[in-house]
Amino acid sequence: MSTVYLVGAGPGDPGLLTLRGRELIEQADVLIYDYLANKEFLSFARPDCEIIYVGKKGGDHTLPQDDINTLLVDKALEEEGRMIVRLKGGDPYVFGRGAEEAEELVEAGIAFEVVPGVTSAVAAPAYAGIPVTHRRFASSVSFITGHEDPTKEGSAINWGALAASGSTLVFFMGVKNLPTIAAKLMEHGMRPDMPCALVHWGTTCRQRSFVSTLDSVAEEAVALGFKAPSLIIVGEVCSLKETLDWHELKPLLGLGVVVTRSREQASELTSKLRELGACCHEFPTIEISPLPDDAPVREAIAKLPGYDWLVFTSVNGVEGFWDVLDDMGLDARAIGRAKVAAIGPATATALCSRGVRPDLVPGQYVAESVVEAMLREGMNGKKVLIPRAMVAREVLPDELAKAGAEVTVLPVYETKLADEDPSDLLAALEKGEIHFVTFTSSSTVQNFFTRITPEVFAPYREQVKLVCIGPVTAKTLEKLGFTPDVVAGEYTIPGLVEALVASIT
CATH class of the missing domain: 3.30.950.10 (Tetrapyrrole methylase, C-terminal domain)
Structure with a gap:
């Protein structure tokens, strides 16, 4: 028999969904949600989950209550052994008409459970x-x-x-x-x-x-x-x-902020902005993908004892490199005598979580600063391996090579233009709900203005501030004809958030 779960979605803050509620959404075969349930919760559902909107707000019912009751029964009887989750704003039984839905299920002989939610009252x-x-x-x-x-x-x-x-x-x-x-x-x-x-x-x-x-x-x-x-x-x-x-x-309450990072990486920036009250609009412009052929990475790992330096320029580089290392049955000991450099604190943290404490993290988190710090170490005759994206700035390998290093650039992942529909974001711009767009790399700038062309964005420019994580990203923005309103002094996610908040205070 299929089971219907009447789940309270809480009052709106994503953090107030219960653990049981999230667990059921993640397992659901069918998810039926209403107007007051936070749409962000839909991202917890499986890709093959059937998602149905039955929103009800004053005077505007996508589906009348009697039809919702019938829908719950029909979906439960459609196929045996399925999990039907009815996601309701607040608590199902506190003015949520959940009891009426439960009565219909009882009458139809369908098993059900109620998961209370935090009531808005x-x-x-x-x-x-x-x-x-x-x-x-x-x-x-x-x-x-x-x-x-x-x-x-x-x-x-x-x-x-x-x-x-x-x-x-x-x-x-x-x-x-x-x-x-x-x-x-x-x-x-x-x-x-x-x-x-x-x-x-x-x-x-x-x-x-x-x-x-x-x-x-x-x-x-x-x-x-x-x-x-x-x-x-x-x-x-x-x-x-x-x-x-x-x-x-909260300083950012009510302000709409666009997060253009890849979906996998957006959570850190989104959570920091939300803590400060921002309405976050995730519009991933980048898709991080493993390489179709990791044979070159395996060959480089096999030759690790011959390298003097490993240089990681992003968290993605660390993850892509370690995915292959793990798959080969190896761990941090494979690095051997090589020294390790990280472009910034986030990359350093990713390395530390894998048992490697970087020997070098520059004061400023750009390739030029990595070069400057490494040149002080003496690069002539040194063998350097740089695990990175398939396409990236060539400043680091070029300058190290000029200093006499033997540099191997090792692509361990590739970035693609994310296939994100811009219609919701354009609608939010039209309504005046967007106040900031954040860019965390040159790729996010280029890809954002590929999805929403400069000509389409231009009418909204006065109402929207453009925020860059650092000068390299800012220069890319300027090449497209836009002057950044905010450039972080510290080229990190916390630095970007700090600079954004400072721009309105």
């Missing part, structure tokens, strides 16, 4: 600096729908009890009905100056919030352009926002 206020309970202000909290079932004969909400309860009140799906909600609470005795807050897209990089009073909140929400999805919080705890706010103090 708690998470969104917390990210806005509002605890839903506090010993000084509220000893209870009530979760209320702001949009009841329209087919019911009357309201199930006891406004008098809510107004008199002293609880923190958290309303879901209530922005359209905010004037009515505020009026009902005041009509039943809640004081007009009771603190009231709205949190829009809580826990995400798009979060906005404000605190008002019950008698003014509806008017202010319209003036500030607050729409769904937004939570309404009513209670004295809202007065703590100014003291306890933290998420909205």
